[in-house]
Amino acid sequence: MNAFDNFTLIALPYIALAVFLVGSIYRYTYRGFQVSSLSSQFLEGRRLFYGSVPFHWGVLFLFCGHLIAFCFPNSVLAWNSQPVRLMILEVTAFIFGISMLIGLINLFIRRYTTPRLKFVTNQMDFVLYVVLITQTFLGLWIAYNFRWGSSWFSSLLTPYLYSIFKFQPEISGIVPLPWTVKLHIIFAFLIIGLIPFSRMIHFLVPPIDYIWRPFQQVMWNWNRKKVRSPGAEWSVHRPKNN
């Protein structure tokens, strides 16, 4: 255990999480106008399909996979107790990983070869591509070389992540891991830290409530019945919807 490990596996996660929390809440609350997925489909609507769709479904599946392994490590281990089920999980995850990587590469090529997109691209987009492609590649590398990730994640990384969230960081279990795995952890926290500063913020505002929301929305700027009643108490409040 040296200073480098301490920094990357203890300090960096806390910095990233703090930045993520404060930054996201600030941006959502005070910079609502800047919370957007910044879609560029309107400027280039054909090649986006081959990038956006494989990337998003891939990242969605893999994010949920990591989340499940974090939340229910024992269930994952129980699932993996039979080789067939382990193989199903690993192969599916690997396919989604490849899908994500292909999507990212397609998106990267699309963004830098379409003249119009230059004008909606900034440095942060480039940073995101580099970080995400590296991270995806690392993930695939690890999955291929250090089998079986779904099992040792649950037994090694989940305790480490729990220790981070319990404010009792315990890294002895993961220090001996190969440097690629550690790099994967570092990039993961880097990505979390980048969320409030990039278009990734849209990952925090998935439109899930649309499922149960009524189709039509009518909003009154003030309570129209109350405001007309002379007996009602007069108070000034700012509307939420403007």
Added chain:
Amino acid sequence: MEVRSQISMVFHLDKCIGCHTCSIACKNIWTDRKGAEYMWWNNVETKPGTGYPTRWEDQGIYKGGWEKNNGSIVLRGAGKRRGLTNIFYNPNLPVIDDYYEPFTYKYLDLIESPEGDDQPTARPISLITGEPIDIKMGPNWDDDLSGTPDYARNDPNMEGLSQAEQEVMFQLERMAFFYLPRICNHCLNPACVASCPSGAIYKRGEDGVVLINQEVCRAWRMCVTACPYKKSYYNWFTGKSEKCILCFPRLEAGLAPACMHSCVGRIRYLGVMLYDASKIQSAASANTESLIQQQLDMILDPFDKNVIRAAKMNGIADSTIHAAQFSPVYKYVKKWKIALPLHAEFRTLPMLFYVPPLLPVMATVKQVDNTQQSEKMNPMAKYWDDNWLYDTSTKDLWGTLDQVRFPLKYLANMLSAGNEEYIKDKWKKLMAVRIYRRQVTVGDVSVEKADQVLQDCGLSREDAEGIFYLTALARFEDRFVIPPAHREQAIELMDFTGDAKGEVGFGIKNPIRRGN
């Protein structure tokens, strides 16, 4: 009965001269910004023509609006399941080339070019890339180009017209066209609101204006697909969708929206209508034949005591009810019934109504012998060698209706969900008012005949005078009856203007960094 008030509009197409002043007024106020250059919240189209974006009425391409499904209605190209599964890539999203690439000209080259043998030119440059481009499209590229193969013949409203009918329509001598100014319809059953995954779009309860909350919009782009009128636009620069706001800051100050205020032909009318919100669902899912009737049935009589009581119970101000009683829109739509919604079959219950055009289509052409007349002319005078004559006589009264220069079917496809009887009825009324006024002013029509035509289409002399007044003579305050916004009662209707100076409308509050 759930009474709500809606600010509603009537556009009198007979009076539209196609000058685009409305579009420019709107553009100057609201969309003269980066990312919004291509947006025309108000645009004017030549009909027959393909419109903007190209062939927007063809929902086979754009998948907008609602469609009937087992007695209920569903969004055609968006909705909960389709919207959420297509969120990463919307297969029904029009792209910028379906509208046009916005451009300007390098005017400075005219001044700063070095001296040479040739005249300097101002080359067109793209407002997206800044590079020189060849302009291929514009928002009114088919302006006045009716009859051309690329535009008029691709008009989606031609559906159901036989080949012969189309050929007749585009014979050079018989060709006719009219203009169709369009803004957001501020529908009662807006597809954009229903399609928005993040719930950023809403209808204002007080006046029915449909707005997009710029702070909540996340660029899921479903509203662009869902709006069958293609009046929700995606700002490619800010990553937010935008649409016509009916100039609500102006309305709240008692001013007419900019497009209406600036209208040269004075074709636009604006006023409040009271409607029964509990009938929205059933009216929107009615059979296509009864769609318009059901929508008209939703609109309530503002003089009816029960309606007034229910309106007051629902918190509608007396001044709004008063404005509804004087609403020119109510008169056109419900009292005289000479205005129709555009494409009611999209089932969004649009609250912008059009008086179908009569003038360009009613006159027929016939061939006459001009030689006698021409011989009398001074040899220096310009000699007309064609023998076509426009016949605008009213001799064969209703007989001409079936021989109009536009097949009724064409206008019916556009304004009455395919029902020709509606168009016929409106045309008869418009014609009757003209005949009646001719009796009054010129006198070559007998009183009996004038009364007869009015009676034929169920108008009284008073109605005819009213239609004539509101169409031809109406002053500003007759055309725009805007209810007070009662800011004294509800100061929170908007921020204090002092606080909000420089940040109202769609300006950018927080700096956006995209591009280099």
